[in-house]
Amino acid sequence: MFRISKEFHFSASHQLTHLPADHQCARLHGHNYVVVVELASASLNGDGFVRDYHELKPLKDYIDEVFDHRHLNDVLDGPSTAENMALHFFEWCHSRWPETSAVRVSETPKTWAEYRP
Template sequence: MVECTRRIEFDAGHRVIGHKHKCKHLHGHRYVLEITASSEELDDLGMVVDFGELKSVMKEWIDLNFDHNVILHADDENLGSFIANYTGQNIYYLKANPTAENIALHLKIDIIPKLFIKSSFQIIKIKLFETPNAFVEVM
């Protein structure tokens, strides 16, 4: 088994409904996403996947949906509508609170399988840093 990882950074705002501390307020992070692919065999060029392919496919989706955007729980539609009306932004809604855990799970379960349908490799791990010192992993 050979693994390779591509790192992608993006900025987004969120808030966590029901949080007992600061995260209940709208705030932002410089997220760092690490996407890890693996394969039992290398391709004809000797790669699991071209790092550029991981970057272009994943970054395109991130840029359209998360980067410089607000990620909210679907139950936070009033705040999302206010922000969208005031700023013209598209708001990205999750079915759950936009914690690092839920964002990473959403990417791994709902988004990545649609982006890499016909691949000779598997995406085996998502690592999402919310801050330089705090991250989650989904395998």
């Protein structure tokens, strides 16, 4: 199996209002997010790629337009957790690139959430 991945960055605020008031994530705060999309294929295309990295530019455009410097509570359905964002980006990517095998979202350099069916 061949696997490729590409990393994207954005900054945004969010608030997990369903948590107790004394939980740090219940307060309005922000992160510098990292999104990594992974694509996998048992074979390569005629150019020797799983998919040309340039073809992933629509994800950068989508992130820049919809997520970057936004309040995620206004963008996402459901809690704006890294787990829900990983699922959201996976579904968005998989509908465009069937080779999408996983998406990881990081809020900090030490924490990651991943959706992999």
